[in-house]
Amino acid sequence: MKMKIAKFALLAALSFGVSSMSFAMDETKAQAPNITGVWEIFPDPPPPRRSRVPNGGPNLREPYATQWKAFRAEREAKLQAGTPLVDASTLCLPEGMPTVMWAIYPLQILQTPGQVTVLAEFVTQTRRIFLDVPMLAPDDNAPSYYGFSAGRWEGDTLVVTTKGVREDVTFFDIPHSDEMTITERIKLTGPDLLEDQITIEDPKMLLEPYKFSFGYKRNDEYRISEYYCEGVDPLTKVNKDGTISMKTAEDNE
Numbered sequence: 001m002k003m004k005i006a007k008f009a010l011l012a013a014l015s016f017g018v019s020s021m022s023f024a025m026d027e028t029k030a031q032a033p034n035i036t037g038v039w040e041i042f043p044d045p046p047p048p049r050r051s052r053v054p055n056g057g058p059n060l061r062e063p064y065a066t067q068w069k070a071f072r073a074e075r076e077a078k079l080q081a082g083t084p085l086v087d088a089s090t091l092c093l094p095e096g097m098p099t100v101m102w103a104i105y106p107l108q109i110l111q112t113p114g115q116v117t118v119l120a121e122f123v124t125q126t127r128r129i130f131l132d133v134p135m136l137a138p139d140d141n142a143p144s145y146y147g148f149s150a151g152r153w154e155g156d157t158l159v160v161t162t163k164g165v166r167e168d169v170t171f172f173d174i175p176h177s178d179e180m181t182i183t184e185r186i187k188l189t190g191p192d193l194l195e196d197q198i199t200i201e202d203p204k205m206l207l208e209p210y211k212f213s214f215g216y217k218r219n220d221e222y223r224i225s226e227y228y229c230e231g232v233d234p235l236t237k238v239n240k241d242g243t244i245s246m247k248t249a250e251d252n253e
Contacts, residue, residue, distance in 0.1 A: 032153045033188050035116070038224060040106040042193070042217035053172045054212035064175050064205055071173055083243040088169075090244055092229030094125050096145035096169035097162055098182055098198055101214055108224045116151060116158065121224050129160050136164070143178070145169050158186040177204035192218035 060068055078085050088095060105121035118127040129149040136148045141164035151160040162182040180202040189195045194216040201209045237247050
């Protein structure tokens with residue numbers, strides 16, 4: 001009889017412990033802040049600040065550092081000369097990660113059970129952050145524009161890990177390898193203010209983690225519109241040397 005009572009007490013204690021743990025987890029999820037809404041970069045950096053690399057750029061290994069600085073200098077010189085070099089946006093390609101979070105146009109964030117979705121107005125991009133799931137194994141994570149993003153709430157902060165971004169998808173032309181990992185810490189910093197602290201790690205390319213942050217302001221009066229590029233731009237053309245120029249009447253014939 002005493003043994004039965006002891007077993008019952010143990011089962012009751014275990015049951016209470018599991019229930020308490022489940023309640024605590026549910027309470028943590030219930031306390032997750034609401035970040036659903038339309039967000040625009042804030043403070044909004046006007047040109048030419050938008051073309052400046054955050055925090056002066058990463059600390060790259062050689063020869064990547066020299067190559068990257070030379071290419072950035074060439075891009076800037078071409079821009080000043082009025083013949084800018086082609087980039088993903090002029091080719092109407094998705095910006096990918098982490099550029100999509102730069103929010104040249106406003107972003108819409110949708111917070112639903114098990115997922116946070118980021119919708120970008122430019123070329124109608126969609127990024128999905130899957131909550132409380134393990135990171136995909138490298139062999140299962142096919143390279144893509146946004147990679148695979150696994151997120152979890154740590155108190156009031158959404159911590160997101162992204163891997164598997166295509167190597168031809170770059171942020172300010174910064175090269176990266178297939179080992180790049182992007183970690184974001186997204187949180188509300190005030191009424192209608194949001195911050196995304198980003199850390200990029202890539203042992204093959206970087207001497208140290210590259211850190212920067214984006215700030216946003218909620219603007220729920222803004223309505224995200226469909227934004228698709230046409231297959232052929234009626235105003236500009238890509239030249240053989242990789243620069244962009246305005247089309248002439250002859251080009252449109």
